[in-house]
Amino acid sequence: MLKNQDHRVAVAPMMDWTDRHCRFFHRQLTGRALLYTEMVVADAVIHGARERLLGFDDVEHPVALQLGGSDPAKLAEAARIGEAFGYDEINLNVGCPSDRVQSGTFGACLMKTPVLVAECVAAMKAAVKIPVTVKCRIGVDDQDPEPALDTLADGVLAAGADALWVHARKAWLEGLSPKENREIPPLDYERVYRLKARKPNEFIGINGGIQSLGEVSAHLGHVDGAMLGRAAYHTPGILTGVDAAFYGEAVAAFDYAALIDAMGGYAARHIERGGRLGHITRHMVGLFHGLPGARRFRQILSTDANKPGAGPEVLKNAFAAINFAAAEAEAA
Known part of the structure; x- marks a missing residue:
């Protein structure tokens, strides 16, 4: 399990947004929040231009690499490569609803195969020494979020996952675009709170629709971590208050x-x-x-x-x- 104080605030992985330049910029605003890469497909990590895909500036630490995939062996190899590049954490994407992700049989559709997700986590844990975490939804399509999220959580945590970040919405793989999937399915923060209550000794983080540091603080009364997504990207100035509000840094006028x-x-x-x-x-x-x-x-x-x-x-x-x-x- 992650130390609660270390990763209590994070900037969510966002496709086409949280590239290395974005992360360098965000790190100037907060020295402590955990930063995430965009999702990188395991096959691309193994066979692609690694420096272009994985390179980052040392100032970005702590920084996590988010992987996409569903083959345990490939994910384990990609995790090893990410660890060798110096990443502080490897995260498995079980939440992205895009058509491209579905066609590759990974992302949010993996909510339907929790046993496979657990196998992927176990393989990654065996391959690296750094933390391995998972980011998921509360369910997909017609799944009941109560058993769906519990089953996924039980499996990945038993397999050794060091944290589970939950985007507190369902993903609808049919009928909604990726953009609509970030806005239309209703947020259900209480479902994530119930998971944390059931898993008091595990790191459970929350994501989805969080707009302010005040909202982050409110969520941290129920879970271990909170992720800022679009709010951090569109109004990045809010990150200047993170270190003082959540990590005990001295309050000072930002330069x-x-x-x-x-x-x-x-x-x-x-x-x-x-x-x-x-x-x-x-x-x-x-x-x-x-x-x-x-x-x-x-x-x-x-x-x-x-x-x-x-x-x-x-x-x-x-x-x-x-x-x-x-x-x-x-x-x-």
Whole structure:
């Protein structure tokens, strides 16, 4: 079991969003929250371009690699590769409802085969020394979430899973798009709370629709961990309060100028390696959500950062649009 205090707050794995640039950015905002990669398919890890798929900056720690797959041997091999790359945790995706995932017989459809999921966990646990965790839904399609989640949880925890993160919605594999599956099935936090009550000695974390640090705090009264997903991506400034609120760090005014300098230096290194500024700034457009000048900040990053030859100076120009004095005056 994970130490409750270590991973009590996490940023959820999000396809097309939580790439290495996003994680580097988020790590500037919180030094303690657990970060997750996008899901990477086990076959791609074994046979693909590993540095491109798995490479990350040391500053990202603690960082977990999320794998997709349903073959225990392949997942074990991919987990070994991830451990060798330096990841702090390996997570198995049993929650993604996309068509591509279903066609590969992994993701949320694995809720229907809990014995196989347990076999995958056991194989991964035998292959690595770092924690192996699972992220799932409360059920899929017409499953009753009471027995479905209990059966899945019992199996993976008995197989040695160090934590179970539960997205507190069903996934509908027929009739709903992946986007709709993140919004339409109703949230059922109480179902996850009941699982934790039944498994008091296991790490149970919750995910789904959590919008604020206040909501994180409320959930932590019932479970061991809480994951911020789209709220952390669209309004990343909320992450600046995580370390003080949940890890005992001293409360201090966040140094946004230092953040922009750090991201500018990171961007310069990325550009030197052949990358583009837009690869990084696309994750930053919501940073100053709600502050005077935020609209102009977004405009500059959405346009100038994607022009040929754009460099770190674009970040500084965008940052200059933020009127902190006006924000302080409004708050007074």
